[in-house]
Amino acid sequence: MNKSSDRVLVNGRPAGRIHPLDRGLLYGDGVFRTLKAGSGRIEWWADQYAKLAGDSHALGLDCPLEEQLRSECLELAKGEDCVIRITLTRGQGPRGYAPPANTSVTRIVHASPLPVYPPQNLSQGVRVRWCTLRLGQQKQLAGIKHLNRLENVLARTEWSDADISEGLLLDREGWVIGGVMSNILLMRGKTLFTPDLSLSGVAGVTRTRIMRAAMRNGLDVRESQLRPQDIYRADECCLCNSLIGVWRIRMIEDMECGDRGWADKLRNWLNEIN
Amino acid sequence: MNKSSDRVLVNGRPAGRIHPLDRGLLYGDGVFRTLKAGSGRIEWWADQYAKLAGDSHALGLDCPLEEQLRSECLELAKGEDCVIRITLTRGQGPRGYAPPANTSVTRIVHASPLPVYPPQNLSQGVRVRWCTLRLGQQKQLAGIKHLNRLENVLARTEWSDADISEGLLLDREGWVIGGVMSNILLMRGKTLFTPDLSLSGVAGVTRTRIMRAAMRNGLDVRESQLRPQDIYRADECCLCNSLIGVWRIRMIEDMECGDRGWADKLRNWLNEIN
Numbered sequence: 001m002n003k004s005s006d007r008v009l010v011n012g013r014p015a016g017r018i019h020p021l022d023r024g025l026l027y028g029d030g031v032f033r034t035l036k037a038g039s040g041r042i043e044w045w046a047d048q049y050a051k052l053a054g055d056s057h058a059l060g061l062d063c064p065l066e067e068q069l070r071s072e073c074l075e076l077a078k079g080e081d082c083v084i085r086i087t088l089t090r091g092q093g094p095r096g097y098a099p100p101a102n103t104s105v106t107r108i109v110h111a112s113p114l115p116v117y118p119p120q121n122l123s124q125g126v127r128v129r130w131c132t133l134r135l136g137q138q139k140q141l142a143g144i145k146h147l148n149r150l151e152n153v154l155a156r157t158e159w160s161d162a163d164i165s166e167g168l169l170l171d172r173e174g175w176v177i178g179g180v181m182s183n184i185l186l187m188r189g190k191t192l193f194t195p196d197l198s199l200s201g202v203a204g205v206t207r208t209r210i211m212r213a214a215m216r217n218g219l220d221v222r223e224s225q226l227r228p229q230d231i232y233r234a235d236e237c238c239l240c241n242s243l244i245g246v247w248r249i250r251m252i253e254d255m256e257c258g259d260r261g262w263a264d265k266l267r268n269w270l271n272e273i274n
Numbered sequence: 275m276n277k278s279s280d281r282v283l284v285n286g287r288p289a290g291r292i293h294p295l296d297r298g299l300l301y302g303d304g305v306f307r308t309l310k311a312g313s314g315r316i317e318w319w320a321d322q323y324a325k326l327a328g329d330s331h332a333l334g335l336d337c338p339l340e341e342q343l344r345s346e347c348l349e350l351a352k353g354e355d356c357v358i359r360i361t362l363t364r365g366q367g368p369r370g371y372a373p374p375a376n377t378s379v380t381r382i383v384h385a386s387p388l389p390v391y392p393p394q395n396l397s398q399g400v401r402v403r404w405c406t407l408r409l410g411q412q413k414q415l416a417g418i419k420h421l422n423r424l425e426n427v428l429a430r431t432e433w434s435d436a437d438i439s440e441g442l443l444l445d446r447e448g449w450v451i452g453g454v455m456s457n458i459l460l461m462r463g464k465t466l467f468t469p470d471l472s473l474s475g476v477a478g479v480t481r482t483r484i485m486r487a488a489m490r491n492g493l494d495v496r497e498s499q500l501r502p503q504d505i506y507r508a509d510e511c512c513l514c515n516s517l518i519g520v521w522r523i524r525m526i527e528d529m530e531c532g533d534r535g536w537a538d539k540l541r542n543w544l545n546e547i548n
Contacts, residue, residue, distance in 0.1 A: 008294050017291030018299055020282045020382045025292055025361070027423035028302030034369070059424075060431070085369060087299070090427075095308070095359060095386050097423065097430035097454055108294050112369050136410030137446055140428055148422035149301035149371065150333075154414055156371035157334070172411055180371055 007076045007111045022106055024089025027097065028147035030106070031055040032087040035205075035242050036114070037077035042084070043242065045070060047205045052086060055144045060099065061088055064107050076111035083243060085110045089147070115243060117165075125250030125263065126165035126239070130228070131155040131180065135171040137199035145202045155180045165247065166239055168231075171200040176226045182241040183207035184249075186234040187262045191220040193230070206240040206270065213269035236262040246270060281350045281385045296380055298363025301371065302421035304380075305329040306361040309479075309516050310388070311351035316358070317516065319344060321479045326360060329418045334373070335362055338381050350385035357517060359384045363421070389517055391439075399524030399537065400439035400513070404502070405429040405454065409445040411473035419476045429454045439521065440513055442505075445474040450500040456515040457481035458523075460508040461536045465494040467504070480514040480544065487543035510536045520544060 010016025023029035033052050036043040049066050056063035073084045087108040093100040133155045141148070155167055166179040177200045178184045185207070186193040192214045197203045211221050231237055236258045237249040248263035250256070284290025297303035307326045310317040323340050330337035347358045361382040367374040407429045415422070429441055440453040451474045452458045459481070460467040466488045471477045485495050505511055510532045511523040522537035524530070 010294060016294070018294055018296070020284060020290070020292055020361070020384055022292070022299070023427075025296070025299045025363075025382075025421070026306075026359075027427050028421055029424060029427050032300075059428075083369060085300075087294070089299075095357060095384075096389070097426045099427065099431060108299075110294055110369075115370070133414055134412075136412040136415075138408075138410040138425065140407055141410075141424060146424055147299070147302050148424045150303060150415060150420055150422045151412065152371045153297075153301050153303050153373065154333075157373060 009072050009076060009109045011107050012072065018106065018108070019092050021092045021095070022089055023091060023093050023099070024087065024106060024147055026095070029059070029099070030087060030089030030147045031059060031061065031145055032085060032147060033145065034083060034085050036081065037073050037084045037111070038081040039079040040074065042070065042073050042077075044205055044209060047209060048242075051145070051205050051208075052088070055146065056088055058144050059090070059146065061090055062105050063088065064105065069107070069109070072109045076109055081114055082111045083114055085112070087147070117244065121165060121244070121247050125248035125259070127163055127251040128166045128168055128179070128239070128249055129159055129164050129253050131158050131167040131169050133158065133169065135169050135177050135200040137171055137173070139199055142199050142201060143197045143203040145204070152180050168252070170228070174227065176228060176231060177201040179239050182239040182244060184231075185210060185238045185240060185266065186226065186230060187236045187260065188234050190218070191222060193222050193224050193226060193234070196223045196225050204241055206242050206245070210240060210246070210266050210270050213272060214266070217269060234258060235260045238263050238266060240266070240270070283346050283350060283383045285381050286346065292380065292382070293366050295366045295369070296363055297365060297367050297373070298361065298380060298421055300369070303333070303373070304361060304363030304421045305333060305335065305419055306359060306421060307419065308357060308359050310355065311347050311358045311385070312355040313353040314348065316344065316347050316351075318479055318483060321483060322516075325419070325479050325482075326362070329420065330362055332418050333364070333420065335364055336379050337362065338379065343381070343383070346383040350383055355388055356385045357388055359386070361421070391518060395439060395518070395521050399522035399533070401437055401525040402440045402442055402453070402513070402523055403433055403438050403527050405432050405441040405443050407432065407443065409443050409451050409474040411445055411447070413473055416473050416475060417471045417477040419478070426454050442526070444502070448501065450502060450505060451475040453513050456513040456518060458505075459484060459512045459514060459540065460500065460504060461510045461534065462508050464492070465496060467496050467498050467500060467508070469500050470497045478515055480516050480519070484514060484520070484540050484544055487546060488540070491543060508532060510534045512537050512540055514540070514544070
């Protein structure tokens with residue numbers, strides 16, 4: 001599946017296009033999910049749908065029925081491993097910020113090839129850097145995977161070195177929030193720490209699944225305000241998202257990070273049914 | 275010109291549609307302008323184009339040539355008074371936050387009917403309220419009219435009372451930033467104050483024109499950090515944008531505001547050639 005064979009359904013219509021007055025385009029008024037699908041299955045579908053429904057609810061969007069979305073994802077995947085992006089917008093409306101009284105959600109399901117990452121990202125871990133961009137704080141949007149992602153875009157332009165796999169982001173107050181495209185997890189003793197995302201960042205499904213699995217496996221799990229020094233002091237730090245799974249952070253800029261075998265363990269837990 | 279007669283050019287193509295992988299939709303990766311056009315003219319075109327070019331530059335987008343955009347605006351206006359929205363996005367790209375090496379800006383020019391506001395908004399002023407949403411702070415995006423406008427959308431959902439014409443926004447630190455769809459101006463003696471927008475808000479063209487005109491007319495003009503009490507203590511407060519022009523704030527919630535005739539004066543200055 002290459003770029004030219006990208007497949008899309010817009011409100012169920014193959015090769016559909018978007019109206020220029022769609023509020024997803026006008027204002028970024030919508031939410032999205034990125035997930036893996038393959039032969040007859042969608043990875044972590046129940047969690048993905050629950051997150052999509054929750055994010056939709058937070059913005060006052062009507063989330064389509066689970067079965068409709070699931071069948072569209074499977075239709076596009078056509079049995080091949082691929083990335084599915086589901087985007088929901090508040091639909092078309094007249095100009096102006098006020099959401100129209102009667103809106104009809106625009107539903108976009110798009111399949112594209114799986115990204116190819118160096119195999120050593122899994123086997124040895126990755127090198128990351130600190131981004132200079134500081135994330136704004138907005139409690140009404142924090143945690144939600146909405147379409148206002150310019151901060152991520154700008155942060156991602158800060159480096160082009162292929163040896164750097166991810167950038168780490170602080171918020172305006174210097175708290176660690178996560179990676180540009182991933183969440184961060186820290187191990188210290190038998191405790192798994194992950195940033196408190198009540199003011200910034202996206203609370204991803206992979207993070208949630210790992211937290212749940214870690215609790216079930218007897219770890220203490222804490223969402224906390226974390227500083228860069230907490231990252232450096234950790235036994236091991238990992239990044240996660242639905243496409244990469246779990247990567248250990250091998251180096252932050254020129255500083256080596258700990259390796260206690262947690263990345264493999266978390267990765268195994270992540271793939272358990274839970 | 276009614277809704278069904280909305281007219282649009284997408285990269286010059288009439289009734290064009292947007293690809294679902296356009297980064298304007300994926301990430302809100304773009305900028306826009308809203309302006310008035312009429313018979314053979316576009317209001318404040320030089321300022322509007324300069325702001326669009328500046329905002330594009332800030333995000334690393336190639337702004338189309340002035341003459342191309344101008345002629346598309348005039349083509350759509352067809353000699354009728356209307357609102358033109360110009361949207362520029364980073365164009366299509368593969369999934370992922372990193373802007374592709376070779377992008378081709380998507381250029382959307384859309385004409386819609388002029389909004390109809392109560393005539394007394396001009397003659398008597400408007401009633402406004404304080405929004406509870408607090409704007410995040412992001413110095414790399416502040417001032418720019420970009421497509422990440424969920425904060426404005428959420429703030430605008432806080433009221434539906436038609437008697438309230440605008441909501442006033444504070445940032446997370448309690449500084450006054452402006453209205454949901456407008457900038458705010460305060461008069462005190464011979465000084466015009468307007469909020470410092472280096473961390474939040476949109477620095478609109480109408481605000482810039484009024485500041486320039488006020489300086490030329492001998493006022494002291496200051497961009498400052500302002501608190502709500504500065505609003506209450508002002509001789510007069512006004513709102514401005516390209517569609518409303520200048521409205522005096524008559525009441526903030528149930529509190530009457532001053533009236534020293536500045537709104538009419540600023541409105542006249544705004545329309546001078548400058």
